[in-house]
Amino acid sequence: MRALLLRRLATAVPTLAAVVLLSFLLMRLAPGGPFDGELAMDPATRAALVHAYGLDLPLPAQMLRYVGGLARGDFGPSLVYRDFTVTDLIASGLPVSLTLGGLALTLAVMLGISAGLIAATRAGGRTDRILMFAMTLLTAVPTFVTGPALVLLFALALGWAPVSGWAGGDPAHLALPVIALALPVAGAIGKLTRAGLAATLRQDHIRSAHARGLSPSRVLLVHALRPALVPVASYLGPAAAGMLTGAVVIETVFALPGLGRHFVQGALNRDYPLVLGVVILYAALILLFNLLADLLYGWLDPRMRG
Amino acid sequence: MIRPRAPGLILSAIVLAALLLPPLLPWRYDVIDWGGVRAPPLSPGHLLGADGVGRDLLARTLVGARVTLAVAAAAALVSLVIGVAWGATAGWIGGRVDEAMMRVVDALYALPFMFVVILLMVVFGRSILLVFLGIGAVEWLTMARVVRGQVMALREQPFVIAAEAAGAPPRRIVTMHVLPNIAGVALAYLLLTVPQVVMIESFLSFLGLGVQEPLTSLGILVKEGADDMDISPHALLLPGGLLVAILICLTVLGERLRDRLAA
Amino acid sequence: MTIYAVEGLCVSAGGQPLVSDIGFTIGRGECVALVGASGSGKSLTCLAPFGLLPLPVAGSARLRGRELIGMSPPSLRHARGHDAGFIFQQPLTALTPHLKVGRQLAEAWRQAGKGRPRRTDLVALLDRVGLDHVDERLDQYPHRLSGGQRQRVAIAAAIAHDPALLVADEPTSALDATLRAAMLDLLGRLREGGLALLLVSHDLPSVARQADRIVVLEAGRVIESGAASTVLRTPRNAYTRALIEAAPHLSEPPPLLPPVGPPLLTAEGVCVSFPRPGRRRGRVQAVADATLAVHAGEGLAIVGGSGSGKSTLARAIARLGPIDAGQVAWAGRTLPARGRMGRGDRHLMQPVFQDPLASLDPMWRVRDIVAEPLRHLRPGLSPIARAEAVAAALGDVEMDSALADRYPATLSGGQAQRVAIARAIVTQPKLLLLDEATSGLDVLVASRIVSLIARLQHERGLAILFVTHDLALARRLCARIAVMAAGRIVETGAMESVIARPAHPVTRALVVASQ
Numbered sequence A: 001m002r003a004l005l006l007r008r009l010a011t012a013v014p015t016l017a018a019v020v021l022l023s024f025l026l027m028r029l030a031p032g033g034p035f036d037g038e039l040a041m042d043p044a045t046r047a048a049l050v051h052a053y054g055l056d057l058p059l060p061a062q063m064l065r066y067v068g069g070l071a072r073g074d075f076g077p078s079l080v081y082r083d084f085t086v087t088d089l090i091a092s093g094l095p096v097s098l099t100l101g102g103l104a105l106t107l108a109v110m111l112g113i114s115a116g117l118i119a120a121t122r123a124g125g126r127t128d129r130i131l132m133f134a135m136t137l138l139t140a141v142p143t144f145v146t147g148p149a150l151v152l153l154f155a156l157a158l159g160w161a162p163v164s165g166w167a168g169g170d171p172a173h174l175a176l177p178v179i180a181l182a183l184p185v186a187g188a189i190g191k192l193t194r195a196g197l198a199a200t201l202r203q204d205h206i207r208s209a210h211a212r213g214l215s216p217s218r219v220l221l222v223h224a225l226r227p228a229l230v231p232v233a234s235y236l237g238p239a240a241a242g243m244l245t246g247a248v249v250i251e252t253v254f255a256l257p258g259l260g261r262h263f264v265q266g267a268l269n270r271d272y273p274l275v276l277g278v279v280i281l282y283a284a285l286i287l288l289f290n291l292l293a294d295l296l297y298g299w300l301d302p303r304m305r306g
Numbered sequence B: 001m002i003r004p005r006a007p008g009l010i011l012s013a014i015v016l017a018a019l020l021l022p023p024l025l026p027w028r029y030d031v032i033d034w035g036g037v038r039a040p041p042l043s044p045g046h047l048l049g050a051d052g053v054g055r056d057l058l059a060r061t062l063v064g065a066r067v068t069l070a071v072a073a074a075a076a077l078v079s080l081v082i083g084v085a086w087g088a089t090a091g092w093i094g095g096r097v098d099e100a101m102m103r104v105v106d107a108l109y110a111l112p113f114m115f116v117v118i119l120l121m122v123v124f125g126r127s128i129l130l131v132f133l134g135i136g137a138v139e140w141l142t143m144a145r146v147v148r149g150q151v152m153a154l155r156e157q158p159f160v161i162a163a164e165a166a167g168a169p170p171r172r173i174v175t176m177h178v179l180p181n182i183a184g185v186a187l188a189y190l191l192l193t194v195p196q197v198v199m200i201e202s203f204l205s206f207l208g209l210g211v212q213e214p215l216t217s218l219g220i221l222v223k224e225g226a227d228d229m230d231i232s233p234h235a236l237l238l239p240g241g242l243l244v245a246i247l248i249c250l251t252v253l254g255e256r257l258r259d260r261l262a263a
Numbered sequence C: 001m002t003i004y005a006v007e008g009l010c011v012s013a014g015g016q017p018l019v020s021d022i023g024f025t026i027g028r029g030e031c032v033a034l035v036g037a038s039g040s041g042k043s044l045t046c047l048a049p050f051g052l053l054p055l056p057v058a059g060s061a062r063l064r065g066r067e068l069i070g071m072s073p074p075s076l077r078h079a080r081g082h083d084a085g086f087i088f089q090q091p092l093t094a095l096t097p098h099l100k101v102g103r104q105l106a107e108a109w110r111q112a113g114k115g116r117p118r119r120t121d122l123v124a125l126l127d128r129v130g131l132d133h134v135d136e137r138l139d140q141y142p143h144r145l146s147g148g149q150r151q152r153v154a155i156a157a158a159i160a161h162d163p164a165l166l167v168a169d170e171p172t173s174a175l176d177a178t179l180r181a182a183m184l185d186l187l188g189r190l191r192e193g194g195l196a197l198l199l200v201s202h203d204l205p206s207v208a209r210q211a212d213r214i215v216v217l218e219a220g221r222v223i224e225s226g227a228a229s230t231v232l233r234t235p236r237n238a239y240t241r242a243l244i245e246a247a248p249h250l251s252e253p254p255p256l257l258p259p260v261g262p263p264l265l266t267a268e269g270v271c272v273s274f275p276r277p278g279r280r281r282g283r284v285q286a287v288a289d290a291t292l293a294v295h296a297g298e299g300l301a302i303v304g305g306s307g308s309g310k311s312t313l314a315r316a317i318a319r320l321g322p323i324d325a326g327q328v329a330w331a332g333r334t335l336p337a338r339g340r341m342g343r344g345d346r347h348l349m350q351p352v353f354q355d356p357l358a359s360l361d362p363m364w365r366v367r368d369i370v371a372e373p374l375r376h377l378r379p380g381l382s383p384i385a386r387a388e389a390v391a392a393a394l395g396d397v398e399m400d401s402a403l404a405d406r407y408p409a410t411l412s413g414g415q416a417q418r419v420a421i422a423r424a425i426v427t428q429p430k431l432l433l434l435d436e437a438t439s440g441l442d443v444l445v446a447s448r449i450v451s452l453i454a455r456l457q458h459e460r461g462l463a464i465l466f467v468t469h470d471l472a473l474a475r476r477l478c479a480r481i482a483v484m485a486a487g488r489i490v491e492t493g494a495m496e497s498v499i500a501r502p503a504h505p506v507t508r509a510l511v512v513a514s515q
Helices: A002-029 A043-052 A059-071 A086-121 A126-140 A143-157 A171-201 A204-211 A216-228 A230-234 A236-253 A259-269 A272-300 B006-020 B057-093 B095-109 B113-124 B128-155 B158-165 B170-206 B218-227 B234-262 C042-050 C073-082 C101-111 C119-128 C147-159 C177-192 C204-208 C228-233 C238-246 C310-317 C366-377 C383-396 C401-405 C413-425 C443-460 C471-475 C495-500 C505-514
Strands: C002-013 C016-027 C031-035 C057-063 C084-087 C165-169 C196-201 C213-218 C221-227 C263-275 C283-295 C299-304 C325-330 C349-352 C431-435 C463-468 C480-485 C488-494
Touching: A002 A059, A002 A272, A002 B095, A002 B113, A086 A126, A086 A171, A086 A216, A086 A230, A086 A236, A086 A259, A086 A272, A126 A171, A126 B234, A143 A171, A143 A236, A143 B170, A143 B218, A143 B234, A171 A216, A171 A230, A171 A236, A204 A216, A204 C084, A204 C147, A216 A230, A216 A272, A230 A236, A230 A272, A236 A259, A236 A272, A236 B113, A236 B170, A259 A272, A259 B113, A272 B113, B006 B057, B006 B234, B057 B095, B057 B128, B057 B170, B057 B218, B057 B234, B095 B128, B113 B128, B113 B170, B128 B170, B158 B170, B158 C349, B170 B218, B170 B234, B218 B234, C002 C042, C002 C196, C016 C031, C016 C042, C016 C196, C016 C213, C016 C221, C031 C042, C031 C177, C031 C204, C042 C057, C042 C073, C042 C084, C042 C165, C042 C196, C073 C084, C084 C147, C101 C119, C101 C147, C119 C147, C147 C177, C165 C177, C177 C196, C177 C204, C177 C505, C196 C204, C204 C213, C204 C228, C204 C238, C213 C228, C213 C238, C221 C228, C221 C238, C238 C443, C263 C310, C263 C463, C283 C299, C283 C310, C283 C463, C283 C488, C299 C310, C299 C471, C310 C325, C310 C431, C310 C463, C349 C413, C366 C383, C366 C401, C366 C413, C383 C401, C383 C413, C413 C443, C431 C443, C463 C471, C471 C495, C471 C505, C480 C495, C480 C505, C488 C495, C488 C505
Parallel strands: C031 C196, C031 C213, C084 C165, C165 C196, C299 C463, C299 C480, C349 C431, C431 C463
Antiparallel strands: C002 C016, C002 C057, C213 C221, C263 C283, C263 C325, C480 C488
16 A cells, blocks of 8 residues: 555656646747737836846756745746736635635535435436436536526526625535536546446345345445445546636636636736646646545555555 | 437437538628627527627527537547557557556646646647647547556457467457457547547637637637626527537447446 | 255246246255256255345245245345355455455344354354464455455355355355365365255266255256265266266276377476566566476376466467466477467467357457468468368367357357367367366366367377366376476376376375365
């Protein structure tokens, strides 16, 4: 187990390094400089700015400077929001995004596993088919359709929830974005749980457990569920990535001041350091979730502890 | 829950309509009808109404679907080619080569790919070519993993060893015994890749980072519809509904094929 | 005292009767064996009355006087938890992988309402099934145990609640000969405590020693039943007789084998290792320093338990698997490495594998499968000559030529194995490598395949390298034997003298287990 974890860590660190290196190089290779848009700038000011941002240094030196900054938690200055550093922007957006993502992931796991369990106990029946079709529906409908559709129904038509805004994390404001973000992931987890259970319930040890006279619920929860959740664990990394991607849309739709919004704004405004910083942060988050999944494997199935 | 043939039929109908119908409509997707701004559905000349600048919604939706499907098909094919080549090579050669190749896939998997694609857009400007190249480059990873697993399993199968004993050269074993036996699984994952690509493309377009005006796609239309949804909800529901229908049909078809092959 | 009585039992699926009108009784401490080929309905008969199969059951099955047929699922569960225990064929998968041995045993123990077991209770339980290092086993996960150990734990879990009846569905089929004998001994000892045993098997002679009575099933009906020794010695039914004769046995007279020529295939100092599964470093030595020779027209058996390295060795020699070191020569000429084997080298020997369906490409027709070696090894052959050779090979293995256009999925196991043999002999090789070629087949089918191979051996003077775990079966084809254990050849010699005077303990155990 420790060996596996170390090995994963040994992959994760170079991966993160590669992300930093490649993204950084891409930024510098971009045609045109960051100040090209500002026509009115006189050459002296421009030179001063270029020097201030360290853009006149050779590429390796710039790289070192950036990585050195990263190590101190400094992602550099934002080019568009002149009064803020990227670190400020991230610090303001991250809590919003983490709240949103954390709640949505919890909801998705609870919904998905329950749906998968219910469907598996009624395998082949109508409940099973209806639930599984609903799960497919959830995975197939993109967040940027669910988001507006939820707003249309619950905010505009029924008036049960506010249309948009953060309001300091007010639960009423959070409900719709969290649900919209959770639904596709819940669908995927539901399908994986159902498939995992179907495969596990066919195995010999389940027949042995039944033969010992155990109750069906005990067989399901004690003997079948844990190994059946292995595919769900391996989905955790992609789920985290999906959540982050979804959050970009959801934050845009619901006008939430999260990281995703900064990212989109940064991308539209060509604010390179901001985009770079968010990408690196996201990469780190996804790697973290993959490591978490590895830890879960060992608990779910002791054979994987090596 | 749904009739076995429904997804295939609905999908074919959508594809045919997107390909054939637009020229038959009274208004082109990008022509502005100054008299028809925000025309409601069932207006004369605008069967499903028009948008905020008077462009026919039906024509725009169909052309949007065409663009979305074309990008998706192209990107899925790119992912098929790269994924099968990469996965089959790794799985067949095995050993260190396999380990190194799959390490690359693992590392790429761990990237926030959507954001890398966006990064590329930011850096190199937006073009439809870049959109589908970028997406194809993202989506081959799953295909590569699946194909590699299949090839590794097949490589140890007695019938492959028997072919070796029969004197068949490696290239022939791969092309005659291994690839035909993974074709079904590859097709299933190809079908499942298409909705993924549709999703990414619409996502990028929704954010304003994908296909550019005046060309349109379902993602752009959903975005436009969402902006106006309090005034004309049908402008959101029509492209959104079509997008969802495409995604569901493809997902159901792909999953069904995959499950049948796994059984 | 009767523990379990079955009368007029019928099981059906979709209105089709699968087994009908079955009856037998088992008394305290008695053993009844249900015997039949696969598909005869023996597993259905023993599992369906207990509600372990989702199939409608009619008739009567009384366990300690209580009628099981028509019982509600909770009552059936209660019956299973109190009065009956079950063990199944696959020891490797019978235990829940994420629960420690002790926890699974305790759970089974509590089923009978005896409360939480003390640790000493569980230790005593594992002692009863003959497990060693009992105390530490309780805290181990099942995957840490070997196949034989896991089967013992599975038996312990099945008897933890002190049932009156133990139902054992093919408990030894997945075990090699040595383990099989030990397991049957264990079941016998459990009976001494009064446990009634319902034993299901396809191997009539091996269960005959254990059973008091035998019930023979064919196509869902009882065709013969009676005292074990009577059924074994004087079977009245032709099918029963075929079942008895099909199972190879050391007491049968040695077969007449063809004369032996000069050495053909010689291997010296063969070593094979694999990367340790799941680890980055370290390798497992699968075969160490193996030396052997196969003579022209001779059968050489490589016999050993599962995991002894016998298949790995055979594949390495045939240049169809990895090899670390060692010389392999054909009639004195060193054979090139696996990737360099040319036409002339490949056509000397051909393999036949264990799983007949997996050894045929599912996408190819039978005709093309058999033609493939000709296409590569005799490229000069015209299409017409090739078609003729394919037809002749199919004729040689007694295959209906109408099957030539079929795909493998539509063939039975026996037919598929005939196709595999046809493919192996179509290029007229000098040596046939049989890698457990009959282990995946039913007793009757396997026996016919062995007869077929024996005929080819005599007609064509084929040399045979026969990899098997079944000593008595090996004796039907081979005059010489090499016994393998833990990757090494521990004994070689003439078959009859090795059987008469086994020198190595592993060989001795094999011989005892095969008697």
